[in-house]
Amino acid sequence: MRALVVLSSASEKLNKHLPQILVELGILYLYKVVLDIFFAHKILKIYGYQPYYFGVYGQGIDSLKLFAGYIMLALVWIISRPVFLNEKRPISQVFLAAQLLLILVPSLSMMSWRGIAPTSTVWVVASYLLLSMFFIFAPRLTLVPPPAEIAMLSVAIAIGLLIYVYFSLIVVGGLARLNFDFARVYEYRALYVQSRPPLLGYLVPWTGYTINIGILVYGLMRPNRTLLFLAIGLQVLLYGMTNYKSFLLLPALIVFFVVLRKFRWFSDFKSSIYLAITVSVFLFVVLLSVNMDYLKILFVLIERVYYMPAALHFLYFDYFTKESFAFFSGSPWINIWGLPSTYDVSPARLLAEFYWGRDFNPNAGWVAMGFANMGAAGILVYSAFLALYMWIVDSIAILLPDKSSAQAYFLGIIIALVNDSLTTAMITQGGLMAVWGLWTLSYFLRWKRTSIDDYRGVA
Numbered sequence: 001m002r003a004l005v006v007l008s009s010a011s012e013k014l015n016k017h018l019p020q021i022l023v024e025l026g027i028l029y030l031y032k033v034v035l036d037i038f039f040a041h042k043i044l045k046i047y048g049y050q051p052y053y054f055g056v057y058g059q060g061i062d063s064l065k066l067f068a069g070y071i072m073l074a075l076v077w078i079i080s081r082p083v084f085l086n087e088k089r090p091i092s093q094v095f096l097a098a099q100l101l102l103i104l105v106p107s108l109s110m111m112s113w114r115g116i117a118p119t120s121t122v123w124v125v126a127s128y129l130l131l132s133m134f135f136i137f138a139p140r141l142t143l144v145p146p147p148a149e150i151a152m153l154s155v156a157i158a159i160g161l162l163i164y165v166y167f168s169l170i171v172v173g174g175l176a177r178l179n180f181d182f183a184r185v186y187e188y189r190a191l192y193v194q195s196r197p198p199l200l201g202y203l204v205p206w207t208g209y210t211i212n213i214g215i216l217v218y219g220l221m222r223p224n225r226t227l228l229f230l231a232i233g234l235q236v237l238l239y240g241m242t243n244y245k246s247f248l249l250l251p252a253l254i255v256f257f258v259v260l261r262k263f264r265w266f267s268d269f270k271s272s273i274y275l276a277i278t279v280s281v282f283l284f285v286v287l288l289s290v291n292m293d294y295l296k297i298l299f300v301l302i303e304r305v306y307y308m309p310a311a312l313h314f315l316y317f318d319y320f321t322k323e324s325f326a327f328f329s330g331s332p333w334i335n336i337w338g339l340p341s342t343y344d345v346s347p348a349r350l351l352a353e354f355y356w357g358r359d360f361n362p363n364a365g366w367v368a369m370g371f372a373n374m375g376a377a378g379i380l381v382y383s384a385f386l387a388l389y390m391w392i393v394d395s396i397a398i399l400l401p402d403k404s405s406a407q408a409y410f411l412g413i414i415i416a417l418v419n420d421s422l423t424t425a426m427i428t429q430g431g432l433m434a435v436w437g438l439w440t441l442s443y444f445l446r447w448k449r450t451s452i453d454d455y456r457g458v459a
Contacts, residue, residue: 021081024270025074028105031277032073034284035109035306036066041288043307046299051355052311052362054318056115065118069108072125076104080132084270090403091410092135092390093269096128098414101276103365104128106310120317123376124310124367127383134387141395143439151443154436158211165207166237168197174241182245189243206430208238208247209412210437216251220258221405221445246412254408261404269407280306309365309418316368319351326350326373331423347372348421369421382422389426393435399442409438 040061048057083089083096104124111121146154166174172195179188212235219228232251239247260266266275287298320326330346343350347369348361356362363369366386370378397406413434416425425431 021078024081025077027274027277028073028077029070031101031281032070032105032109034281035106036112038284038288038302039106039109039307042299043303047303047307050311052308052315053110054115054314056113059114061112062114066112068118069112069121072121073105073108076100076125076128076132079129083132083135084273086135087403088398089135089390089394090269090397090407091393091414092131094407094410094414095386095390095417096132096135097269097273097276098418099128101273101280102306102418103310103313103367106307107313110307110311110314116314117318119321120313120368123317123371123379124313127367127379130383131387131390135390135394138387138391141391143392143395143399145399145443145446146439148443151440154440158214158437158440161203162207162211162234165200165203166234168200169204169238169241172197178240179243180240185243185245192242202428204238204242204244205428206433208235208242208244209250209416210430210434212238213250213254213409213412214437214441216254217258217405217409218441218444220255220408221402246415250412250415254411257411258404258408261407312362312364313368315351315355315362316347316364316372319354320347320372320375325371325375325378328373328423363420363424365418365420366422366425369423385422386417389431389435393438396435396438396442400445402445405441405445406438409441410434 044053044057047053048055080096080100084093086093104121107121107124110116111118145151169192174192177188177191179185212231215227215234216231218224219226219231235247235251239245257272260272260275266272283298283302287295287302324342326347327342329341329343330349331341345353346361348363349359352358352360352362364372366382367379370380370382372378374381393406393410397403397410400406413425413429413431416429416431420429
């Protein structure tokens with residue numbers, strides 16, 4: 001009976017907002033059309049030799065799969081739209097937006113070509129819809145900020161980690177190899193990896209994606225210029241000693257995001273999605289009319305951001321549909337627990353050797369890695385974990401008076417979930433630590449409430 005009431009209410013809302021939904025679909029369709037055209041006329045011509053494009057250049061488009069892609073996009077938006085209207089799902093909004101624009105829509109564009117199996121796209125769409133339904137119907141979870149003693153202890157631990165990370169980097173020659181030349185980042189990064197002290201494989205990303213970013217967000221929201229410039233200085237220094245470009249790009253993205261959300265026109269998160277689509281479409285249209293030789297770096301960036309993450313999903317599905325699942329092969333945790341593994345290396349290194357003939361890590365997102373490790377069961381397990389994870393962080397985020405601060409804080413983790421496996425994003429990149437960081441921020445950026453009872457009903 002309850003299900004019928006919910007469906008009836010949803011039908012009434014759909015009819016009421018149908019004109020607005022059609023406009024939103026028109027914007028999404030424009031985005032997909034431009035992605036389709038750019039993929040056919042630029043990406044395949046320039047990068048068609050890459051294994052993850054399966055040599056489809058010249059094979060043509062399957063009209064039925066092309067039409068199915070637009071139907072699937074409409075279904076995805078109609079079902080997930082309530083999440084983007086729900087202010088109590090701030091982190092889930094950013095997560096779904098990133099997955100929609102950088103994984104799902106590009107997958108639909110590539111799926112329409114003959115020679116590319118749609119299996120990967122179907123699973124991407126299905127997992128996206130499953131998570132959307134959870135975010136819509138999940139019951140409320142009431143959380144409270146940490147008590148003052150826990151918050152202060154958390155700050156003390158963060159300061160201790162900062163001292164250890166920067167002192168360790170300096171001791172092994174970090175200042176002597178400072179590098180800000182983007183053309184030589186891989187050379188200097190290799191030097192850092194060779195001399196990396198114990199635990200810094202984890203602590204450096206945690207510092208760059210959670211601790212420094214927490215200081216930055218606090219400095220932006222208070223505002224506190226001293227902490228703001230301290231965070232930027234720490235991040236620039238961290239980049240100089242390790243040469244991970246994301247340590248420089250992430251603070252710039254966060255500052256832009258926070259400033260943008262201050263404008264009345266972009267206070268609604270959907271407006272931020274429209275802006276991202278508008279900028280993307282403008283960039284694609286400009287690049288369609290120019291020669292690659294003039295703006296080579298932009299073509300590299302477009303392929304890396306908009307197409308490669310989705311394309312790697314197809315490669316993972318192609319390989320592990322034919323071969324045995326990895327069952328977390330290559331993971332240090334498997335070795336620690338003494339569990340058997342299918343292969344001697346990780347799925348990413350396995351595919352690198354098979355398709356490219358060399359050793360590197362072409363990492364893919366959580367859907368691809370879930371399938372690589374355990375097939376359909378892996379995707380469902382990863383989806384369940386992400387549902388629980390987002391449920392918790394959303395419930396912490398709404399404790400903050402300005403939800404954009406929580407969204408900004410999680411941008412690095414959201415990007416990691418586009419480009420890396422779930423375990424990498426959660427453990428190596430600091431996704432789990434970010435929960436602790438946001439909870440701590442909820443104390444320092446909290447509403448002015450005096451007791452736990454004041455938080456009842458917030459979630």
